[in-house]
Amino acid sequence: MARFQEGWTGPVLECRDLSISYMTRAADIPAVVDFNLKLTRGETVGLVGESGCGKTTVAMAIMRYLGHNGRIAGGQIIYKGVDMATLSHEQIRQLRGSEIAMVYQEPMAALNPSMKCGKQLMEVPIFHEGVSEKEAWDRSVALLHDVKLPDPERVMNSFPHQISGGQQQRVVIAMALLSRPSLLLLDEPTTALDVTVEAGIVELIAELARKLDTSMMYISHNLGLILETCDRICVMYSGEAVEEGTVEEVFDQMRHPYTQGLFGAIPLPTADKNARPLTAIRGQLPLPHERPPGCNFGPRCDHFQKGRCDGQAIPMLPVTGEPGHEVRCVRWNEIGQPVYAGGTRKSWEIGTEPVLTVDRMKKYYELRDSSLAAMVRGRRNRYVKANEKISFMARAAETVAIVGESGCGKSTFAKVLMGLETATEGRVEFRGKDIGAVPVQKRKREDVRAMQMIFQNPFDTLNPSHTVGGQLSRVIRKFGGVQGDEVRRRVLELLDIVKLPADFYYRRPRQLSGGQKQRVGIARAFAGNPTVVVADEPVSALDVSVAAAVTGLLMEIQRTYRTTLLFISHDLSLVRYLADRVVVMYLGHIVEQGTTDEVFSPPYHPYTEALLSAVPIADTSIEKKRIILEGNLPSVINPPKGCPFHTRCQRKIGEICETEPPPEVEASPGHMILCHIPIEALRAVEPVIVQKEKATAAE
C-alpha cells in the first residue's frame, strides 16, 4: 500500500488558527482558541499545561476523536499538506494507526485484556498493510526487541495482565510504531508509571524518535520530562498557546508570566523551603465560558495593566533575538526574569526528643495456599514480606519523607502506624506506648486522635453524600469533645485555616475542585490537633500550581502546630524541598536513611542513585547522570536472597550480593546505607545532580 503523500518534505503537521468547541445544551464551550503549531519531520514538540488547558483536546482533534459533541469551530489541521477536513471518514480511518498513532496514559486501558499481546500487535500490520501472519509476527517481535522488552516471544504469548505496567506501556508504544507512523502523539504516557520505569520509557521514546525519524507530540504537565525529551515546547493556558519556542530558549528565559509562575511552583533543586519557597499562582483557572476579555491570564498576573491587557485579544508576538520563540503577552519585553528575594523566614526548631520510634518492625502477610500442589509440597503458608526490619525515628515538628516506588512497602508501613494492620514483629513506640500490635479499634481515643492521615486521591477522600461541614463536624465531635455551637465554630475556624470560604460548609464534594478537596482532607486530618500526621502522596494527583499551594498550606499548618509530618512520596524533587530527613525503601527494606542533604549527595545507596537520576528536572543548568535500571521489581512473595536490590543493581560487586544480606553501614552519624560496597567507594562516586556554571550571572 502506498504511503500517504509519499515524498512529502514539508512540515508533517500544521495547525492553523485552530479552534475547537464542545457543543452543550447551554452553549458552545470554546475549549481551544486560535492554536498554531508547526511540526517538521523528526521533531518532538512538547505541549505543556495544567488540566483544563486543552492539550488533550488538540491531540484528539488531530486524531478526529472529538466525540459526538466536539467539533472544529475554526482553522485547519493540515497533515502533510492535506487539509484533514477534506478527507472522508474512510480516508481518515486509513490514516489512523498507520500514519498517525497515539499512545495514551493508562496502558492497561489501551490493551484488550482478553486478547494476547501478540495478537493485538499483529493486527496493526495485517490491517493496514495486508501482510501475512508470519511477517506480522516477525515484525512484532523485532519491534518488541527495539522497545527493549526482554524475552519478546514470551510477551507475545502473554495476556496484558500478565506483564507489568512498564512492559505494557512498551507494548503499547510498539503497537503505535508498528506501521511506522509519521506522527506519534503521546498523551501523558508515563504518568501512571513509577519513576524508574518512567525514566526507561522516556529514554526509549527519545531513542526511537531519533532512529525512526518520527515526529512526536508529547503532552505532559511535567516540565522536567519535556526538557528531557522534546526539541520544542508549547505552553498552553486556558485553551490558548501562551509561549512557544525551543526548549533551551524557553527554559532559560521564560517570557510569559504563566510560564514563570509554573516554574516557580515546581520544586527544583535550587528551591529551599525557607529561602526560596514554592510560589503558587494566585487565583483560579477561568471556566471556558467565563474567560476574561483580552489576556486569559490577566486576573492572575502580577504584571497586569488595566487598559493594555484587558482590551482586545492578544496575538502571539515574536521575541526579538530568538527566532522561533513567541509569547502571547504585550508586556513581554518589560517583564524580566523572576527574582526570588533572599529568604528571611527562619526555619523552625525541630524538637530533640523522638515522638515516634519504630524499632525493627516486620510486617508479613500470610497467604494461605490451599491448593493441592501446595499440600503435596508440604508448604501451605507463604508470606508476603511487606516490611522487613524497619527502624527509624521522628521528632516533633520534623518532616520525615518516606520514598519508594510501588511495591516497596510504604503503604503497608502507613497502615501499621494507623492501626489498620498490626505488626508481625518489632515495636512501634508512640506517646510512650507500643502500638504496633494494637489495632485501631482497640486504641485509646487520645492515641487515635494524635495520629491522623492525609490521603492520596482527593477525588475519593471525601464522602460524596455528605456536606463538607457535616464531615468535619463529625471528626470534631469525635475528637474534640465539644458540642453544639462550639462544633460549628470550630469547623468554620478549620475552613479558615485551610483558606476555604465559609460557605463551603454546605457544599458537597462534587462541587469542589481537586485542590479544594485536598484542603478539606488536610482540615480533617488536623481537626483533632494531632501530634503526627501521615501524608500519603497528598499532592501527586494535583496540578503543579495547585500542588504548590497545598504544599505551602501543609507546611504552614505544621509550623503553627509543630506537628510531625511523615511524608510518603515518590516525587524526589518535592521530598528534597520539604523534608528534613529521608528514608528510602525498596522491597520492604530501608536501604538508606539520613538527613536530606546526606541522602541527596554521595555516598549513595545504588538504588537512591538510580532514583535520583530518574527524576526529571526542569532546569537547564543542571547536569544529570543517566542511570537506567534493568529488569522489574522482584516478587514480594519470593524476594531475592541476599540484597533485595541485587537483581537490578548497577553497582553489583559479585557473589556476595546474591547470598548474604547486606550490613547497615553508617556513613556518618544518623546516615545509614544498606550495602556491601565499602563506604569509601561509595563516597568517591560522583554526584548525580550537578549544577553547571552559568555563563552569565543570573539577572
Next chain:
Amino acid sequence: MAETTIVLPPRIGFLTRFWRKVALLRESKVGMIGAALVGFWVFCAIFAPLLSPFDPNNDNFTPVHAVPGAEIYVDAGVIVRGVPAPETCELVEEGEQAGRYYCGTVWLGTDKNGRDILSRILWGAQRVLIYAPIATLCAYLVGIPMGLLAGYLRGRVDDILSFVANVILSFPVMVLYVLIIATMPKGGFTVIAAVVFASSPGVFRIVRGLTLDLRTREYVYAAETRGESIWYIILVEILPNARGPLIVDAMLRLGYVTITIGTLGFLGLGLPPPDADWGQMIASGREALQEHANVALFPCLAISSLVLGFNLLADGLREISLRD
C-alpha cells in the same frame, strides 16, 4: 487566633432542594410515562370512594355477569348504597324501563356475584398501593443490614449470610407460597411476611455487591483510621452512597411485589373476601373465562399497567442517575 465570628450564609431550604431533584425526572420521557401510570393508580386509590359508582362489595341489586356498559335499573324499594332506590337513583320517565330507577352503568361489567368490576378495581388499587410499598420497605429493612454486614465484614459472616440467602433464592417460589398459605393465617400480615421472605435475599445480594465495591473507597479508609465503629461506617459512610442503584431497584421491586401480591391473592392467600383484591378477582374470573372474559381481563390489565409504570419509572431514574 483572632476572635472574629465567622458568619455562615443561609442555606437553601430542604423542600426546595428536594423539589429540584424530583423535577429532574422531567428529562426522561420513559420516566415521565412511568410516573404518569403510577400517578394514575395512586389517584384512583386515593379517590376510590368518590370515583367508584357502586359499592364494591354489595351485590344484591346488580345482575350477575352483566355485560360491560350495561345500565342498571332497579325497582322502587330496592336498597342501593344503603338507602332505598328512589333516594339515590333517577326515575326513568319513559321508554322500556319506565317506572324504574336508573342507578348508573357498570362500565366494566359485573362478576359472578354481581359486583361491579370497576368499583372493585378502584378499591383494589387501595389495597395494592398500601401493601406493596409496606412489604417492599420491610424487605429492604431486612435485606439492607444483612447485605451491608456481609459485604463489609466478609469472612465468616459473609459466608453464612450468603449461604442462607442462596438457599432461600434457590427455593421455587410457588412452593414457598403454598407452604405459607398452608401454615399461616390469612391476612395482611401474612402477605407482608411472604413478600419479605421471598424478596429480601435479592435485596441482600444487591446491597452486598454495592458494599463490596464501596468499602474500597478512601473515605471508608479514612473513617477506619479514625476508629469509627462498624455500624457507623456501614450506615453513614457506605449506605448513602448506594442510594442510586437502590432507588432504581426499589422501583423495580415494587413491581415484582405487586405481582407477588396478585399471585398470592390468586392462590387464595390474600385479603379475606368479599374485600376487593386484584389477584382474587382474577382467580374468581378464571372459571368464566370463555364467555365472560371481562371479569379476569380488567384486573389483569390493572396489574400490568401498574407494574409497567413502576418499571418505566425505574428506567427513567436509572437514566437520570447515569447522566448526573
